[in-house]
Amino acid sequence: xxxxxxxxxxxxxxxxxxxxxxxxxxxxxxxxxxxxxxxxxxxxxxxxxxxxxxxxxxxxxxxxxxxxxxxxxxxxxxxxxxxxxxxxxxxxxxxxxxxxxxxxxxxxxxxxxxxxxxxxxxxxxxxxxxxxxxxxxxxxxxxxxxxxxxxxxxxxxxxxxxxxxxxxxxxxxxxxxxxxxxxxxxxxxxxxxxxxxxxxxxxxxxxxxxxxxxxxxxxxxxxxxxxx
Numbered sequence: 001x002x003x004x005x006x007x008x009x010x011x012x013x014x015x016x017x018x019x020x021x022x023x024x025x026x027x028x029x030x031x032x033x034x035x036x037x038x039x040x041x042x043x044x045x046x047x048x049x050x051x052x053x054x055x056x057x058x059x060x061x062x063x064x065x066x067x068x069x070x071x072x073x074x075x076x077x078x079x080x081x082x083x084x085x086x087x088x089x090x091x092x093x094x095x096x097x098x099x100x101x102x103x104x105x106x107x108x109x110x111x112x113x114x115x116x117x118x119x120x121x122x123x124x125x126x127x128x129x130x131x132x133x134x135x136x137x138x139x140x141x142x143x144x145x146x147x148x149x150x151x152x153x154x155x156x157x158x159x160x161x162x163x164x165x166x167x168x169x170x171x172x173x174x175x176x177x178x179x180x181x182x183x184x185x186x187x188x189x190x191x192x193x194x195x196x197x198x199x200x201x202x203x204x205x206x207x208x209x210x211x212x213x214x215x216x217x218x219x220x221x222x223x224x225x226x227x228x
Contacts, residue, residue, distance in 0.1 A: 042068020131158025
């Protein structure tokens with residue numbers, strides 16, 4: 001596949017700090033990893049492209065490039081602690097929207113199990129957010145990339161989690177959305193070792209992926225040039 005081949009030139013490996021983190025890779029933060037998804041009338045290519053400091057903390061940069069009716073370029077900032085917990089530190093969209101979270105949002109709290117939930121309280125720049133999220137589904141999911149055992153994460157309650165400003169409406173991840181869109185069902189489906197398999201947003205379905213275990217970090221300049 002063309003987009004994947006661009007990243008096969010080289011790879012970098014982020015080694016988790018503990019065995020527990022190694023065993024709970026629902027959201028791999030490995031440099032030069034890439035996931036390709038089909039979406040409604042388009043494609044979405046996601047990759048771990050580097051690092052950035054957000055509110056004084058080192059994070060990994062996750063770049064998403066969407067084509068078609070949902071065309072946009074979005075960056076998220078993530079970290080993983082020794083227990084394998086996944087945190088969202090902020091997001092930005094090429095349309096001008098940006099936000100940071102202090103403290104960062106606990107996105108996944110492995111080991112995952114149905115019925116598990118946790119409360120998130122954070123400041124989104126100057127806006128206080130409080131909501132409950134958790135795991136509400138476990139089972140097999142079939143997508144173009146194959147059959148995966150997954151856990152479904154959802155927002156369970158709290159205030160409306162959309163930001164509205166001069167750039168339009170955006171969700172927690174920085175994606176431009178319809179303000180009438182609801183996420184009261186499973187939002188994302190995750191597999192241990194692969195990452196996100198499906199996402200309710202634009203009907204993401206995994207088509208192909210590469211999580212490298214190799215040597216050098218390659219550049220995303222060629223990939224991003226395809227969308228200029």
